[in-house]
Amino acid sequence: SKRFYSSAKKLTIGLIPADGIGKEVIPALSSSYSNSPNFNFIELNAGFEHFQKTGTALPQETLDRLKNECSGALFGAVSSPSHKVAGYSSPIVALRKNLDLYVNVRPVVSVASNKDPNQKPIDILIIRENTECLYIKQERQTVDEKTGLKVAWADRKISEYASRRCGKMAFEMALSRDKIRQSLRLWDTRPKVTIVHKSNVLSITDGLFRETVRGVKENDSMYDGVDMEEQLVDSMVYRLFREPHVFDVVVAPNLYGDIISDGAAALVGSLGVVPSANIGDNFVVGEPVHGSAPDIAGQNKANPIAAIRSAGLLLEHLQLHTQASAIYNAVDDVLKTGTFLTPDLGGNSTTQQVTDAIIKYLPD
Amino acid sequence: SKRFYSSAKKLTIGLIPADGIGKEVIPALSSSYSNSPNFNFIELNAGFEHFQKTGTALPQETLDRLKNECSGALFGAVSSPSHKVAGYSSPIVALRKNLDLYVNVRPVVSVASNKDPNQKPIDILIIRENTECLYIKQERQTVDEKTGLKVAWADRKISEYASRRCGKMAFEMALSRDKIRQSLRLWDTRPKVTIVHKSNVLSITDGLFRETVRGVKENDSMYDGVDMEEQLVDSMVYRLFREPHVFDVVVAPNLYGDIISDGAAALVGSLGVVPSANIGDNFVVGEPVHGSAPDIAGQNKANPIAAIRSAGLLLEHLQLHTQASAIYNAVDDVLKTGTFLTPDLGGNSTTQQVTDAIIKYLPD
Numbered sequence: 225s226k227r228f229y230s231s232a233k234k235l236t237i238g239l240i241p242a243d244g245i246g247k248e249v250i251p252a253l254s255s256s257y258s259n260s261p262n263f264n265f266i267e268l269n270a271g272f273e274h275f276q277k278t279g280t281a282l283p284q285e286t287l288d289r290l291k292n293e294c295s296g297a298l299f300g301a302v303s304s305p306s307h308k309v310a311g312y313s314s315p316i317v318a319l320r321k322n323l324d325l326y327v328n329v330r331p332v333v334s335v336a337s338n339k340d341p342n343q344k345p346i347d348i349l350i351i352r353e354n355t356e357c358l359y360i361k362q363e364r365q366t367v368d369e370k371t372g373l374k375v376a377w378a379d380r381k382i383s384e385y386a387s388r389r390c391g392k393m394a395f396e397m398a399l400s401r402d403k404i405r406q407s408l409r410l411w412d413t414r415p416k417v418t419i420v421h422k423s424n425v426l427s428i429t430d431g432l433f434r435e436t437v438r439g440v441k442e443n444d445s446m447y448d449g450v451d452m453e454e455q456l457v458d459s460m461v462y463r464l465f466r467e468p469h470v471f472d473v474v475v476a477p478n479l480y481g482d483i484i485s486d487g488a489a490a491l492v493g494s495l496g497v498v499p500s501a502n503i504g505d506n507f508v509v510g511e512p513v514h515g516s517a518p519d520i521a522g523q524n525k526a527n528p529i530a531a532i533r534s535a536g537l538l539l540e541h542l543q544l545h546t547q548a549s550a551i552y553n554a555v556d557d558v559l560k561t562g563t564f565l566t567p568d569l570g571g572n573s574t575t576q577q578v579t580d581a582i583i584k585y586l587p588d
Numbered sequence: 589s590k591r592f593y594s595s596a597k598k599l600t601i602g603l604i605p606a607d608g609i610g611k612e613v614i615p616a617l618s619s620s621y622s623n624s625p626n627f628n629f630i631e632l633n634a635g636f637e638h639f640q641k642t643g644t645a646l647p648q649e650t651l652d653r654l655k656n657e658c659s660g661a662l663f664g665a666v667s668s669p670s671h672k673v674a675g676y677s678s679p680i681v682a683l684r685k686n687l688d689l690y691v692n693v694r695p696v697v698s699v700a701s702n703k704d705p706n707q708k709p710i711d712i713l714i715i716r717e718n719t720e721c722l723y724i725k726q727e728r729q730t731v732d733e734k735t736g737l738k739v740a741w742a743d744r745k746i747s748e749y750a751s752r753r754c755g756k757m758a759f760e761m762a763l764s765r766d767k768i769r770q771s772l773r774l775w776d777t778r779p780k781v782t783i784v785h786k787s788n789v790l791s792i793t794d795g796l797f798r799e800t801v802r803g804v805k806e807n808d809s810m811y812d813g814v815d816m817e818e819q820l821v822d823s824m825v826y827r828l829f830r831e832p833h834v835f836d837v838v839v840a841p842n843l844y845g846d847i848i849s850d851g852a853a854a855l856v857g858s859l860g861v862v863p864s865a866n867i868g869d870n871f872v873v874g875e876p877v878h879g880s881a882p883d884i885a886g887q888n889k890a891n892p893i894a895a896i897r898s899a900g901l902l903l904e905h906l907q908l909h910t911q912a913s914a915i916y917n918a919v920d921d922v923l924k925t926g927t928f929l930t931p932d933l934g935g936n937s938t939t940q941q942v943t944d945a946i947i948k949y950l951p952d
């Protein structure tokens with residue numbers, strides 16, 4: 225196993241494999257650091273299977289240990305019940321809320337081996353608001369008195385507070401991405417933030433999101449160098465597929481961000497390579513964008529790259545930049561070489577083989 | 589101009605160009621029938637520009653004349669104000685509601701010239717619920733007393749009533765599409781309905797949509813031959829781009845349907861070729877899926893095909909099947925030939941040239 229972290233302080237990282245292929249990609253990742261002098265892993269419970277066994281999808285103990293013992297965590301994936309199950313509620317949504325992980329950052333970058341030197345690669349950073357919108361899960365069911373038929377309602381909440389901190393994150397990241405691009409003399413384009421909304425229909429909620437994010441730039445000259453544009457969510461999905469390389473940072477309310485990031489993943493080879501980080505002021509949880517993939521679970525077929533890149537994001541947000549870069553580069557090397565790829569990328573390697581290949585590219 | 593309709597009865601069709609390229613694609617279409625003994629066109633007002641002039645986006649007169657004089661209508665496209673405008677509300681959303689046009693049917697078919705004889709073409713019919721979800725536009729803004737910051741709320745409504753009639757339409761259309769495929773001996777696949785939802789988060793609202801649509805099949809042996817599957821909306825967008833030809837009929841709540849259909853349009857060349865029909869029990873309004881495209885408005889560049897195909901859908905729902913087929917075939921011929929294409933399809937023909945080319949292929 226490799227040494228990543230040269231400081232004396234040993235970081236404790238919570239691992240929450242949860243369901244399906246989460247149970248394969250998280251161990252694949254952690255096994256390589258099992259003797260690391262720098263990390264201390266503790267495995268924690270959550271998920272639909274845990275709910276089926278115990279009646280709880282996100283145990284209090286998991287939350288307590290994350291808060292009291294861990295510097296950050298990695299979450300695997302969670303299964304959706306195939307029919308309505310009373311009392312079950314998504315543990316990842318609850319985790320984001322409980323730890324106030326207010327943005328979900330999703331970098332979508334074209335797979336290295338596909339890079340055409342003449343074309344700007346796809347390099348989008350999706351900033352998804354992570355605490356509100358329809359994800360507040362305030363729902364209720366009523367019955368129409370006349371017809372006896374059911375009517376269901378959900379509340380959608382958009383606040384100035386949440387939209388602003390999410391917008392700030394977008395402009396900050398646009399600036400820091402630009403700094404890196406400039407230092408590498410890559411793609412001489414101005415940084416840009418694209419605001420996604422549907423204010424032509426939702427003038428009050430999405431109108432508030434839009435105006436608040438616009439205000440972040442308009443009220444702070446620090447962001448003068450960052451361009452700003454808007455896209456209606458339907459048009460955004462269309463343009464994402466027509467001209468993905470024109471986007472830089474994309475900021476969106478929770479549900480639109482969820483949909484857009486899965487769509488963007490289709491453009492870079494597979495959902496199996498797209499990582500995310502749920503970020504708050506005090507905690508960060510890495511999480512692959514893919515789901516629990518029950519159809520391939522337990523078959524050693526799952527692509528570990530999304531989880532491994534999510535570990536990179538986690539390290540980055542713990543300020544371990546060298547170690548994070550080492551991970552990103554090792555993954556890129558494996559993708560560029562193209563010898564070890566899981567089936568989602570057209571190969572026939574196993575989860576373990578891809579993991580081993582990545583480990584080989586890591587510095588000692 | 590051509591004769592489409594051989595019956596003695598003259599049908600009155602309302603034309604509502606509205607904004608932007610709507611003012612080009614609707615006249616392009618109607619000009620070719622201007623001397624038709626079968627149709628009588630009346631032009632009606634609506635749109636954002638009309639709102640700016642008069643303070644009303646959808647005049648009562650337009651509604652009254654549609655209801656009292658017309659057999660159906662064609663709507664162009666509507667512009668979104670670039671900033672919040674007090675009192676403005678989307679006229680197309682209001683029209684759908686007012687005429688109880690409860691589904692929006694969007695056929696997304698791969699452009700004829702791209703057809704590979706070895707691969708099943710893209711041929712998806714999106715059935716979008718058209719009256720509820722977040723489109724009920726019940727929104728309000730409050731202020732957080734402690735912080736003084738704004739908080740906005742929207743209601744999302746999903747009813748058993750609306751979900752059921754929408755689900756019924758989906759299964760009916762799956763059957764009738766299958767009948768056509770069988771008679772043409774095309775693509776020997778079973779008809780299938782894919783239900784799109786996000787019930788892993790919205791267990792009550794999307795749970796109701798899902799269970800109601802499932803119930804349509806489960807409670808009626810007529811639909812035994814139609815397969816049924818489900819996709820979470822995020823995963824749906826991903827799969828749409830990875831394997832679009834596996835989908836047949838796709839049924840979704842309003843907002844998801846909006847997003848998915850724009851996404852699907854990216855797969856068949858351009859938004860400029862995708863038509864829709866807003867269908868109710870008593871009225872139908874054809875409407876291209878594209879928007880008002882202010883960036884190209886007034887330049888004679890807009891693709892008229894989405895509007896012309898929408899006219900085909902309108903005729904189809906008025907039971908004028910021969911005339912509808914003539915339109916579809918003429919459009920396919922122009923696309924297959926590839927001589928006259930607007931810039932969105934990589935050509936440099938004008939709106940008028942494409943329209944003229946289509947008219948040439950119509951039977952006398």
Ligand SMILES: CC(C)[C@H](C(=O)O)[C@@H](O)C(=O)O
Nearest residue numbers: 302314316317482788789822
């Ligand atoms: C599992 C589900 C609740 C979750 C979400 O919608 O946020 C997932 O799709 C994701 O994107 O992390």
Ligand SMILES: CC(C)[C@H](C(=O)O)[C@@H](O)C(=O)O
Nearest residue numbers: 424425458666678680681846
């Ligand atoms: C213009 C807008 C209100 C409309 C919608 O969202 O329904 C449009 O996007 C559409 O798809 O017809």
